[in-house]
Amino acid sequence: MDKKDLNYNKINKMYGYMKHNMPVDTFMEKFGFNEKEVYGLVEICKSFGKKIELVYDGKVLVFSKNKKIMPSTSKLPVDSEKLNHIELCVISDTHLGNNHQQLHLLNNVYEEAYNRGIRTVLHAGDLSDGNYTNRPESYYEQFIHGFDEHADYIIEWYPKVDGIKTLFISGNHDFTNNRNNGATLGKWISEKRDDLEYLGQDNHTVVINKVKIMLDHPGGGSAKSISYKLQQKIEGMESTHKPNALITGHYHKSYYMLYNNVHALLAPALCDYTPFQKRMGLSNDLGAYFIDIYADKNGRIQYFEPEEIRFDRKDVWDEVGKDKRKVKKLEIKNGVY
Ligand SMILES: [Fe+2]
Numbered sequence: 001m002d003k004k005d006l007n008y009n010k011i012n013k014m015y016g017y018m019k020h021n022m023p024v025d026t027f028m029e030k031f032g033f034n035e036k037e038v039y040g041l042v043e044i045c046k047s048f049g050k051k052i053e054l055v056y057d058g059k060v061l062v063f064s065k066n067k068k069i070m071p072s073t074s075k076l077p078v079d080s081e082k083l084n085h086i087e088l089c090v091i092s093d094t095h096l097g098n099n100h101q102q103l104h105l106l107n108n109v110y111e112e113a114y115n116r117g118i119r120t121v122l123h124a125g126d127l128s129d130g131n132y133t134n135r136p137e138s139y140y141e142q143f144i145h146g147f148d149e150h151a152d153y154i155i156e157w158y159p160k161v162d163g164i165k166t167l168f169i170s171g172n173h174d175f176t177n178n179r180n181n182g183a184t185l186g187k188w189i190s191e192k193r194d195d196l197e198y199l200g201q202d203n204h205t206v207v208i209n210k211v212k213i214m215l216d217h218p219g220g221g222s223a224k225s226i227s228y229k230l231q232q233k234i235e236g237m238e239s240t241h242k243p244n245a246l247i248t249g250h251y252h253k254s255y256y257m258l259y260n261n262v263h264a265l266l267a268p269a270l271c272d273y274t275p276f277q278k279r280m281g282l283s284n285d286l287g288a289y290f291i292d293i294y295a296d297k298n299g300r301i302q303y304f305e306p307e308e309i310r311f312d313r314k315d316v317w318d319e320v321g322k323d324k325r326k327v328k329k330l331e332i333k334n335g336v337y
């Protein structure tokens, strides 16, 4: 394969098919690759910054992924068939309505989730760019304004994929509508779209097969250290309310750690740098996560694999407003696009 014909999206797709601990033989059979081509593919993935290796597990050649960030539970438990398997896609901070939104990348993530057979997407808030009346300049950084235009845009343009349900909380940007008009954007969107379920403002815990997953959008300023806010949050939790996993939006940062037995994830943004972030000197991680969880019947996580999808500059449509003019609506019904 010629590297110039490849883009990050294609690489993400192939990288996603190469599962951690999957025997290379299984992959070759499934996709018609020979061993030499698999070695080549792994090298290409590495050149795009992916953490993947081919290693021998006994006599079997397998893929080994994300070595650095895997916790002690990195081996799939032997009795995995007795465990509940949960596959999720995690996204956050889409800021729809901002000139720097990246709806085509959001569509790309949903298409990938669909290809993987994922049924649940968790969104950790700031679905919309909202309306900060105390930041007059923000008006000029948006192509839609106010509650109705944001609601109509999201109802019409948010990816709609057969079989995929998106569970979302609201963030501080969405909350501006409550502050300005007492109107809850998430509630309104949820009533108009069956596939988008509003969970609440800022924080809500969803329970999937007894696994408690807390979605959090804390608001406030950025942290000095990327893990500090997560640690603080987990330390402040009462043991009875401690979730099995914590997914935090708002910081536009990507990070994973296992802390006090909570699998904690900072969800990256699916929006490019906004002028506000630039003015504040804030960095912006652009991407999403696909998560594989195996949990016992009491919801205790036995295996957690966060697969990070990161986009970079060449994937971004940075000409202001291009996304709103040129993006194609993603709607998949009965397998038809
Ligand atoms: Fe945000």
Ligand SMILES: [Fe+2]
Residues within 6 Å of the ligand: 126, 171, 172, 173, 217, 219, 249, 250, 251
């Ligand atoms: Fe936020």
